Amino acid sequence: MVTEYVDGNAQITERTLCMCGRSTTMRTAWKENNPSRRFLGCSFYRRPNACDYFKWVDPLVQTRYKNIINGLLRNANHKDELVNKLHIKLIYHQIVLAMVVMVVLVHCVL
Structure with missing residues (x-):
């Protein structure tokens, strides 16, 4: 994965695969500890067949x-x-x- 910062925003320029070989999906966290912080995770995130792949895209708020x-x-x-x-x-x-x-x-x- 290549992360570039354009105007302060992280831009993903390549597809990342999770540990089970699927393309990752970018999501936004809305928990109190990381509000509006984006992360990559398995496309089956929070489903029974998902792997535990998780990576922050945005820097710590x-x-x-x-x-x-x-x-x-x-x-x-x-x-x-x-x-x-x-x-x-x-x-x-x-x-x-x-x-x-x-x-x-x-x-x-x-």
Whole structure:
């Protein structure tokens, strides 16, 4: 594997084979220790037939940047949770409104 750095980004210029002879796949780690850090692994990574081939492509992320990325991820996750809660409330209010309209219509018909 040849890794070149273009504008600070690692570029893979050749295919790498894992220990079981398959082409590796580049993935991105999103764990708190290595957020947004790319790595190469067996194309069957996390499957029963995968080998344990693993190699970092990007250099180690500095602590300051880890904290910034993790903070942004937490904020994004928090916003997603708020949007989901608001969506549930909206559905609840639509159901209640539909029930009120039905009761009014039934009352008007009788």
